[in-house]
Amino acid sequence: MKARARSEVVMTNYLFLRGNRNKHFFIDAAEELIKRGHQCHQIKFELGELLFNSAIKTTFAPFHVSKKQYSITDEDLLDLPIYNITYKKKILKKTVAKKELTMYKRYMYYIDHYIQENKIDVVCLFNGYHWIDQVTKVIADKRGLTTVYFEDGLFRPYTITCDAKGINANASVPQNLEFYDSLSVNKKRLKDYLFKPENKALLKRTKEDLVRIAFVKGLSMFGSFLHIAPKLYVHITFWQAVKYFTFKKTFKYRKSNELNLEEEYIFLPFQVSRDTQIFYNSPHIQTMEQLLETVLAAVKHLNETENRNIRIIVKEHPEDMARNNYKQLKKAYQNSKDVVFIQKYNIHTLIEKALAVITVNSTVGIEALSKHKKVITLGNAFYNINGIVTHCKHPEKLGETLVSALKEKINKKRIDQFLYYLRFEYQIEGTINSPSRVTAKNVADRLETLS
Incomplete structure (x- = not known):
């Protein structure tokens, strides 16, 4: 949807659902919007959400849901990219019970009624793949409402993603090179504030409890x-x-891994193995085991072709370690000199000294671009833009892609133009996991341009 200027802002009814683990994020943004004359509503679903008071008109959905059901077929529900459904099918190898689908329909009936009764104009979601988000999106689309998606920012911890089209591969980020080639870049601003806030008040953020x-x-x-x-x-x-x-x-409290970075290597950052990025934006690679196997075959091809001894350094994702220790995978490669597994090491150093970074679609790719490193992606990503990264559409051809990518010259100017747009135009400056009035004002500003 086309953004409007602040001077054209009209009073809007906003509905906020769920939010991220910082329950104050949506509350603070809504209270700022209320100060500006808008109306804000929040539907709560979790018992823990009742601990958070606010000035928003709030309802606890479980106390109001009846046996009445929204008119939608089971097949249509099963076709939605609902994380719980996908997880059950792919990971648990289970079918979704009729009872669960009935629950979705009952909540849809209540949400639809609430939206109609309160004349909602804009629905705000976090991430968008939870069943609550997906069923609400169906209702919003049918009613012609604007849906806005929020997600952790690309330049963490001081930016936030806010997009009316979607997140990750569905984002509204322009894909044509002409757009970026026409942009002017303030080099000092890019250097000083790519990963730091321009508003110094954000530096005083409190740590997550x-x-x-x-x-x-x-x-x-x-x-x-x-x-x-x-x-x-x-x-x-x-x-x-x-x-x-x-x-x-x-x-x-853990010590960093000991690592020799003098030899040539490809950096392979693992992603959360059961993340939405893998479920919905990775058509070929579905597991980290498969990712390593694919990259190792490509590196072996490179080594044989050019008579080199390039290794792969694999860094496990910190959000995945408690759930997946990759014990069997590590055992399979314990005697290999080609693969090194680490859990804790400075990621900036790993990127800087790598020949290239290969990823499915991780934000590590953005960090690598900020250091003007060669990035090869294997999945769908909003930054799969020719001349900025190398996208390998067919994993079986990664070996050839890697050989050619390492010989190509990096277009630093174009990468800087891309990063400049992302940081200072596309992203909102703010802290998503730390309450801040600055963040609330910036989020409210953006929402007013999208409404």
């Missing part, structure tokens, strides 16, 4: 267990959540 986050999450899981609230997540049990929380609290 993991204990509080864990308590809220635990309370929500308890609410689902008692059937007070719907079951929102299938990918994590209570004990897995405890394990994850413990890992997050102790990981910072």
